Amino acid sequence: MDANWHPKLGDRVVHRRRAKAHPLKRVLGVFALFSYGYGDVGSSIYYALGLVALIAAGATPVVLLVAGIFFIFTALSYAEGTAMIPEAGGSASFARRGFNDLLASTAGWALAFSYIVTMAISAYAVPSYLGYFWAPLKESAAVGTLAAMGIVFFLMLLNVVGVKESSILNSAFAVLDIATQILIIVLAVLFIFDAQVLFQRIETYWPSWSELVFGVAVASIAYTGVETISQLSEETRRPTVNAPRALVLMMVVVLILFSGIAVAGFSAMTPPEMASEWARDPIAGIAHGFSMRIVPLEVAAGLSSDPGTVIVVAALLSGILKSVPVLVAVLAATILTIATNAGLMGISRLTFSLGRFQFLPLALSKVHPRFKTPYKAIILYALIAILLLVPGFFVSDIFVRLGGLYAFGSLLAFALAHASIIRLRTKHPEMPRPFKLKGNIMVRGHELPITAILGLVATSVIWIIVVIVQPYARWVGFGWMAFGTVVYVLFRRRKQLPLTKVAPVVKVSID
């Protein structure tokens, strides 16, 4: 036997020993788990920068940094929670153990909302990048919106029929994605970075306080992925060790890449340029900025005085500069489409988990008799995502509105995750914590983690501000949560289950 053999992405197996249930076999490793999480975060880099620039203008790098710090708090809370409770459901699972089913259901519905909005935003950004090949996709709101809806609809059909997802292809895209971003950062740092210009742009286009705070809220969209890792903890080998490691690894990689891309973006264009023409496709804007600002012959002449070397270097640089926009357009469109698809599959899995917790009818996860896919859940969520894109035909600020909706759902889920981690420290101090947050304060004999407390305060305050300053997010978000609560209450009453107590997990066929 080859001792070096390790399971790769997709190598997950559950044993069912002939008609009797068998515990789940966990085989995902740190890198497989990281790749899945990064798949989510890596895609958000293609729209988050422009979305944040639309709101926070010159303060975009600062806002991303602040959101990055909050992301560290969130990732750490998820690391403790996932290591302690390695089951799908993320913040809903934590709240179920920490508080009760009513709060857990709130977290679950908030999480589901953020999944749907992420699908809508990812799909909405695809046509802009493809606009490099056919301009109306970027320039016409109607064509772009229609194309985004078409992408969601197409993915809905694909998922209902059921397609094999190639894990090798996914990993290849993740590697290509990281390589492209590193190339962009290197080109920016070598040829167009100027610290003075960068600080001048930040200072000149500094936003108002409310824009700054809303910017921080929306910037959290750049750091999706913690939920994905948590959701896959059930399929992870030694989840108590590997899940926290994958979360920390993702945290480090994402923060480095985002900082680099933010610097590259503000070196390549001004905040108004990024917030207008390139809002939906900021990475394409950076690639375009390179071709405008870098003159290959000048760069080559600066590197060497030998005419032959100058010609070769200039031709090489010119080739790179010409290929980067094409590479970015194709890569971004592909990665964003994969991310939309991952969102659809993620929310289908989340629905199944919430159904098992008895928060909503498990019938929603019923599989198609022929295709064996949860077609009802897939169709429902895809149609909701398409519905969220409808304003794209009528209003110009749909991107900001979607950002607000994401902030509403994700911050609520994250705040409940932090609160649950704190509550679990007092309610179940005896539970094994393979990854225990450091930096604790003693309150009435209990160790409470400072990062979770700071995370809770920050996410709660920002969520409240989003609710106050964003009427669209407020009404659509509360509408969704009210709908979810009504479904929960009606379902629990029909099943004669208590609203606030923890109901047992059901394991039944979804045939």
Added chain:
Amino acid sequence: METKRILVPMRGTSADEEAIRLACTLAQKMKAQVYVVHVIEVERSLPLDAQVDSELEKAEEVLTRAEDIAADAGCDIDTDLLQARDAGPGIVQEAMQREADLIVMGVGYKKRLGEFDLGGTIAHVLKEAPCQILLYRGAASGQNGQ
């Protein structure tokens, strides 16, 4: 090389049934143990441990058929049911964990775009499995597209 454990992945095709007979014959000669597995492939839109009874029933039928064939051949086999995202990695991992010395697989005579096609699962196992592999392919005549 000594062969003590033989793994037979089974989907339920006639080629698989022949593969079990072949594995039983080899096992009797080598005094080896035969393990038969059936892999249910679970869509990524569902958790890996989702229970789909119709798939389980189908899998039970396939493995019961394997037991019947082995009993006819006078061979005692172990059967197991797996759920995986893809059958190929599931089979390879099972072979690793059971420390199988040999995998015996049946392959149908399938054509794609006019060319003989092994299929993704068998190709993956051939590429990734660390142990010996024996492929059984039935006669091509009268099996077009089977």
